[in-house]
Amino acid sequence: MNRLIRYVFKHKNTGRIETKRCYLSQIETNPTEALAPLVNNADYDLISRDLCFDEEKGVFVGDLINVTTWFGNYIASVKFGEYEQDGSGDEYAPSKCFGFYAEALIKTITDKDGFEIVPDYLVQNSMRELESYKRIGTIYDNNEQREES
Known part of the structure; x- marks a missing residue:
């Protein structure tokens, strides 16, 4: 490859x-x-x-992406390495995984009605599991977003 x-x-x-x-x-x-x-x-x-x-x-790893889910949109950083994946909504213990993943920069975002946009079990999520995402920049040219995390 x-x-x-x-x-x-x-x-x-x-x-x-x-x-x-x-x-x-x-x-x-x-x-x-x-x-x-x-x-x-x-x-x-x-x-x-x-x-x-x-x-x-x-x-690429290090890029910032705008992730779209049915919960709403949030900004994440693309990473590579070990992470914990839990798609069960906290029903089961998270699984240890290795690969490309997105980590939400701001983990406590709510929508206009007060519902979580990034539930705990989606803070770290496999890039392959994301429904939709768009590259919006890098950690090198978006320092203000990086500092918010």
Whole structure:
């Protein structure tokens, strides 16, 4: 499987964020050509390497997404690793899972009628289980949303 990876660089003086996307096969066959303009530049720091979850929508680990459920909409961060999944509504103990998941930034959102938009059992949810989502940015260019979590 040829994985798409996003490399995120930060310019030391200006703080400007630069990204490069490369397939793993590109890096394995010619690593210097794919990333050389930023890796070999002393003015930039590599701040992140992110796996792609959804190439069609351009969603990577570290991205912020707007999740639409029948409860309502909420903002989540895409992550990769171990998480607890509970689709039972607290009827059963959560299962330990590993993979791509969305974690709600604000866990206590309610709608206009006072009902929870993100019930406890959906705070961490498998990306594959999401009904609908849209990429809205990254944690690097949406600091105000990241700080709210």
